[in-house]
Amino acid sequence: MKYFLPYWEDWVHADFDPISDTYSKGGFKNSIFAHELLETTPYDGILVSLGMFKLKLKLIKRNGKPSIRGYQNIKKYLRVPENFPVIGDCGAFTYVNEKEPKISVEEAIYHYESLKFDYGISVDHICSETIVVEKEKVKLFSFKEAKESKDKIKLFLSEKELELRRQTSIENAWNFLKLSKGKNFIPVGAVQGYTIETYLDSAKKLIDYGYEYLAIGGLVPRKTEFISELLDRLYKEFDTEKIKIHLLGVLREELLTKMIKYNIYSFDSASYYRKAWLRAAQNYLGVDGKWYASIRVPDCHNIRLRKKILSSGLSFPAIEKMEQKILKGLRDYDKGTLKEVDCLLEEIMNYDKLFFRDDFKEEKYSKLYKELLESRVWKECSCEICSKLGIDVVIFRGSNRNKRRGFHNTLMFYRKFRALLEKQPTKVVY
Ligand SMILES: [Zn+2]
Incomplete structure (x- = not known):
């Protein structure tokens, strides 16, 4: 049996540097695919x-x-x-x-x-049982039921x-x-x-x-x-x-x-790949077979977030300082120069509050982050991505980190899948 990756422009910047958080311009010319980043093509x-x-x-x-x-x-x-x-x-x-x-x-x-x-x-x-259409298109379809959904209509299509x-x-x-x-x-x-x-x-x-x-x-x-x-x-x-x-x-x-x-x-x-940023608690698949949450450290330079964080009353340089302190703290923990995680976790939570995210439940994430940090699970993975990024692979921030984490997850799935195939070979001759 073969595993295919459904592709949706899933590349990352080849020269992305997590420490300076930069990459050169050039768009696709500066692209690298999962099959180029990883020694084993994970599909x-x-x-x-x-x-x-x-x-x-x-x-x-x-x-x-x-x-x-x-x-x-x-x-x-x-x-x-x-x-x-x-x-x-x-x-x-x-x-x-x-x-x-x-x-x-x-x-x-x-x-x-x-x-x-x-x-x-x-x-x-x-043959989708429900579809969502503009009001003027409703008459084109035969349906059992129609429900208004914002400015559109949700139709439950008839068998016909x-x-x-x-x-x-x-x-x-x-x-x-x-x-x-x-x-x-x-x-x-x-x-x-x-x-x-x-x-x-x-x-x-x-x-x-x-x-x-x-x-x-x-x-x-x-x-x-x-x-x-x-x-x-x-x-x-x-x-x-x-x-x-x-x-x-x-x-x-x-x-x-x-x-x-x-x-x-x-x-x-693409489910293993997309979980890296779409799930709340399952973003990184460890070599131990367990899913871990990634630590959200939103980029305060993001223009879309700027207005929100400034409404906290703190100055932008103060916010920037908080962000940099957290990133440094995480890397120090990775190196082993920072031993205690409780202080760092508190800083992460205080920083996250500035973004007023509705889906962010402090207690839940604090527990999940602690579990991740104490496991040091990213250190156990010898794939090219984890070896190069270190703790940055489990930091939820920007598409270069998030997609790379998705590539790692895909590799974890692919290994599991290959092991299953070896245990139970298919009869199909390729
Ligand atoms: Zn890895």
Whole structure:
């Protein structure tokens, strides 16, 4: 089984210096990816969404061909070897609230082909039970219930509407397969559904069309029991040694063993990576297998925070001094020159109060930070990131630290995943 990282411009500045908190300008020219920072690439492939280019990056055409930041080859842009698998998908979640997919079959094929993806996933539409739309768009949909949500409307789609989306995905898969004949990428059929039976029916149709690789979409909001049952049925009804199956965007650890047993070919998930900054108490995965919170030391120079902290009545230089004292204290603790953490913890809490964050519960974080500091767990990790950053890897501050911590977490997951695979090898021959 292969693990793919869904990529969303996840690079960091190559020359970031945590001590001076600086990096040189130059944007992407000064970028470094997880597979360049770490000796072990913590994934077997990368999944790139065409939706990302629509939302985040403009695909500029050069000599009539799409180009990403000046590169016309996805592998040159990602700086991965020619034989490193890259899957393209349409990023259906980016247009889940629209009546129809925002990308045409022809457009998707054109981009997969020109940018030299290894695999391209057909254009699908997620059978999402709820969507959020502008008032004037409500009439486009068939729904069971509508609820006002701020200035938009939350719709609970009817089965008829969900079925329409499934049929769109099936028709698109048919056209996609037909039009991608003779192209330089392998077509992958996107399977959508809203019940176990509809998923199975979609999968069956796509296999009948001739697909040998299926990507099961729309599973992110589904309960683990649903995914588990779907896996049972897929395994029962299809020959998973012949038909490759990819699970889009889901990682349920309790299902990994089952996925290996059933010869699931691949899956992608960024959950370990994103936990580094999205979770409250689970930001750093220690080599001991435990999750730790990261110590929030917000940057007082951040313009968005400036107004808030100044309302505390303290002068900016005084606040800056508090911040620097904390950072120094943490590094001294890392070096062993500061032994006692209670004083430092109090300073961290007093500093955090200046930011008036609603979600910050002093007692909870004080306990979590103490646990982290006393464990000195970051010192146990010999990965290139932890060795280089030291305690800065567990400081929650700015994307250079936070994303690097996410890369470390991904590596921790990947090691665990590889160990599981070794214990229980798959039957699939790559
Ligand atoms: Zn590490």
